[in-house]
Amino acid sequence: MAVNEIIQTVLEQLRKIADTEVHIGKPLQVGETFVIPVSKISLGFGAGGFGGDGDQKQGSGTGGGVSIEPVAFLVIRGENAQLLHLNSPGSPMGKLLEIMPEVIEQVKDYMDREE
Secondary structure, eight states: OOHHHHHHHHHHHHHHHTOHHHHBOOOEEETTEEEEEEEEEEEEEEEEEOOOSGGGOOOEEEEEEEEEEEEEEEEEETTEEEEEESSSTTOHHHHHHHHHHHHHHHHHHHHHHHO
């Protein structure tokens, strides 16, 4: 496969991944409340190549990556809407995410002691 075909294939796949529903997720309904996730997407892409002719040199390469990070939730109750940022200092969600690794570690320690 030629380098330009590889690059085109990778770009098409990255474009599919970066669908608009990834930025603003599908609404989830909990009772009368709708929760809509909002995510940040980072895309990376690289390609390379090499020449031919003398001693039939060849080479090519391509790569790409996607990172999806939830950043907020839009909460809608009736006629009220609120945006809950995950990374805001002092927000309940931000505080929960900050202490989560410590809580997981404590649960692991407890489970190890019980065994």
